[in-house]
Amino acid sequence: MPKPIKDNICEEQLFSSLYKKYAADLNNFLYYKYGSVLSPKDKVQEAFIKLWENCGKITPNKAKSFLFTTANNLMLNAYAHQKVVRKFEQIKPKSSTNESPEFLMQEEEYRKKLEKAISNLTEAQRVAFLMNRVEGKRFKEIAALLDISTKAVEKRIYGALKKLREDIDEL
Amino acid sequence: MTREELIKKWLDHDLNAEELVAFKMLKDYKALTMLDHSVKSYKASEFNTSKNLEALMSTLESKPSKSINWFSAVMKIAAVLVICFGVYFYSITRDTTINTLASNKQTITLPDASIAELNALSTLRFNDYSWDEQREVTLNGEAFFKVAKGSRFDVKTTSGIVSVLGTQFNVKQRDDYFEVTCYEGKVGVTFDNNITKLLPGDSFFILDGKFIATEKENQSVPSWLENTSRFKSIPYKEVIAEFERQHNVSVELQNIDASQLFTGSFTHNDIEIALKSITLPLHLTYSKTDNIITLKRE
Numbered sequence: 001m002p003k004p005i006k007d008n009i010c011e012e013q014l015f016s017s018l019y020k021k022y023a024a025d026l027n028n029f030l031y032y033k034y035g036s037v038l039s040p041k042d043k044v045q046e047a048f049i050k051l052w053e054n055c056g057k058i059t060p061n062k063a064k065s066f067l068f069t070t071a072n073n074l075m076l077n078a079y080a081h082q083k084v085v086r087k088f089e090q091i092k093p094k095s096s097t098n099e100s101p102e103f104l105m106q107e108e109e110y111r112k113k114l115e116k117a118i119s120n121l122t123e124a125q126r127v128a129f130l131m132n133r134v135e136g137k138r139f140k141e142i143a144a145l146l147d148i149s150t151k152a153v154e155k156r157i158y159g160a161l162k163k164l165r166e167d168i169d170e171l
Numbered sequence: 172m173t174r175e176e177l178i179k180k181w182l183d184h185d186l187n188a189e190e191l192v193a194f195k196m197l198k199d200y201k202a203l204t205m206l207d208h209s210v211k212s213y214k215a216s217e218f219n220t221s222k223n224l225e226a227l228m229s230t231l232e233s234k235p236s237k238s239i240n241w242f243s244a245v246m247k248i249a250a251v252l253v254i255c256f257g258v259y260f261y262s263i264t265r266d267t268t269i270n271t272l273a274s275n276k277q278t279i280t281l282p283d284a285s286i287a288e289l290n291a292l293s294t295l296r297f298n299d300y301s302w303d304e305q306r307e308v309t310l311n312g313e314a315f316f317k318v319a320k321g322s323r324f325d326v327k328t329t330s331g332i333v334s335v336l337g338t339q340f341n342v343k344q345r346d347d348y349f350e351v352t353c354y355e356g357k358v359g360v361t362f363d364n365n366i367t368k369l370l371p372g373d374s375f376f377i378l379d380g381k382f383i384a385t386e387k388e389n390q391s392v393p394s395w396l397e398n399t400s401r402f403k404s405i406p407y408k409e410v411i412a413e414f415e416r417q418h419n420v421s422v423e424l425q426n427i428d429a430s431q432l433f434t435g436s437f438t439h440n441d442i443e444i445a446l447k448s449i450t451l452p453l454h455l456t457y458s459k460t461d462n463i464i465t466l467k468r469e
Binding site: 158 | 221228
């Protein structure tokens with residue numbers, strides 16, 4: 001393992017590069033896990049503030065896990081106070097105008113089922129699945145972010161897909 | 172390739188052209204793509220990295236950094252310590268001051284077990300903390316010292332400095348009156364930059380700035396320690412001043428020459444006998460109202 005050049009991240013430039021590298025992923029991770037009600041963006045900012053405050057104690061290769069753990073804990077703290085209903089903001093794809101009302105209704109119905117099915121997934125499954133499908137991330141990228149093996153990511157995503165299809169068919 | 176493997180490869184965005192064809196042949200291809208298409212709408216709200224980074228940086232700048240907090244905390248602790256230490260140091264290095272009132276005497280034990288007997292209306296000041304380095308007392312009034320053996324012992328008065336090594340001596344300093352009597356050992360008196368050495372029985376006596384020769388003292392302790400004030404050819408005003416201090420009264424003289432010399436003594440225990448002792452030899456009469464005594468020629 002190569003020895004890190006820096007043993008802390010108190011330098012503004014290094015800190016900024018960490019932000020550019022992880023902030024968006026961290027935001028998505030929190031969103032897929034907890035939804036948008038508890039403002040993932042604020043938690044991302046808070047986690048980075050904590051990272052800066054502890055910059056002297058954290059080496060660059062520990063920064064990622066520090067950020068994810070801290071942000072997750074911040075979310076859990078907020079989450080414990082209010083039992084929030086997970087709500088996902090949907091950006092409706094542009095529907096072409098020549099669709100028949102029947103088709104639109106079917107589509108709407110399908111969307112509702114899907115939403116319900118997604119909230120029924122376990123957190124681990126949902127995070128991995130949505131990172132894969134929405135962000136278009138490959139298994140090994142997700143594995144690196146979550147600090148788990150590629151095989152585990154594959155299992156979570158495939159399990160999520162299977163469960164979604166079962167749920168949608170049932171409903 | 173099995174169906175499950177194909178789906179996993181599709182999930183991992185890892186299908187090659189051949190596999191893609193095979194995947195499209197799957198009977199649930201349509202359901203999968205539909206699901207995939209719909210799931211895409213669950214995108215997290217756009218995260219503007221550069222804008223958010225800017226906002227974060229401005230927040231961090233307005234926040235005092237952790238290291239400065241540490242510094243201020245350390246400074247707070249240091250300030251408290253400095254105050255505590257200052258108070259402690261101030262209290263241990265403060266001079267000890269002992270005052271006696273009129274017609275009161277007090278025995279004081281100094282830090283090295285030397286003893287100072289303080290006569291009426293006198294002040295003795297010394298420093299407990301620096302005693303080991305410097306044995307020094309400041310005297311205003313009259314005191315008899317029994318000094319333990321050791322380094323130099325200084326008695327500072329407004330008239331002069333009395334230095335000894337280990338001995339017994341009496342120092343009396345009242346206004347223009349400065350008298351040092353040595354009872355044991357050797358005493359050095361610094362007066363007007365001249366040092367006079369006193370042997371047992373010797374006295375050094377300055378009155379109104381003039382040196383006055385005295386006879387050898389044959390007592391082992393000053394008379395005032397035995398509650399008697401003894402005078403040998405001392406101006407009458409000094410006798411009256413001592414009388415006032417010992418009996419806590421004020422004395423008025425009418426038509427009396429205060430500078431005439433007086434030889435005799437008075438006791439500290441009984442004011443009537445004392446008054447007689449200082450008036451009869453000079454043929455004076457006295458009258459007493461409250462604390463004021465008037466002396467007149469017969």
